[in-house]
Amino acid sequence: MSGILLHLLRHGITDAEGRLIGRTDAQPLAAGVQACVSRAAGLAVAAVVHSDRTRSSVPARQIAAVMSLEACEDARWRELDFGAWEGLSFDTIDAEALAAFQSDPAHHAPPDGEAWSALVARVSDALGTINRPTLVVTHGGAMRAALATLCALDFPQLWNIALPHAALLSLRVWPGTPRVGQIIGLVT
Template structure:
């Protein structure tokens, strides 16, 4: 099979910064949505997919309107569910518990939340279901890290070394069926 391009775009800055936002459905700022639309401008894609959460879907809708592409919503591209911590600032969470989570998010998931491996499984399933043609997915930082884990083989510690600011675009070349499926595009 021939390779295809996969673009992963993190949603724009949320209206209330500094919170652990997993399943909490909050909007992005107008500037954040515009930044995402600017990142996507000129990308040659045939498919536009979005997490079902507002902070992604609003940017995908703006991109779709500009490009003429319909938006497909897929909840598997959601952020990690932070459970009892969802929607809270880091300062409101026990520092030791939060440190254990950041050190090993699979062994120490947030109380009532999702383990890292569950996020990786659902994002992997979403990746497997992609058609092999140029695609843009508007998603979250955790989902992008899970995709890089699946596609590039990065482990958890390596994934946290990536800076994925709001509105960042990660472009990959995917070879369907390969053990590690991608090369990062310049």
């Protein structure tokens, strides 16, 4: 079996640049939406899925319309909930707490925020429903959670993969338990 193609596309720039936004909704900027639409051009997929945040749903709907597909919402692809850090800029967060989170989010979740393991669990659950070539318009954290699940990467390795806005990560995924994936491309 040749596996299933899965494309993960990070949403484009928003009106909340420079701040931590997970559960918070942010409006996508036109340039960010266009960057996503351009990045997805030419992909051969049978489904377009997006998180329940506007910054993902707007470009996903435009991409799906170009592809004559329906965009399907799946909240499991939402970004990590940053709790008390939601909406804050990095320079306003306690540097020691932020460094602990960035080096080991599994043991240092944001105050009142979501644990890394919870994000990985819900993304892993969403991955279990992928059964055909699919484009998912999502968030950087969810993309890293997918890589942790499919490619068994640990967090230091995940931070070394640059996922700027409108980054497209393509994987070949094999069904089964556990699901296994192979990175076949990253366009930033």
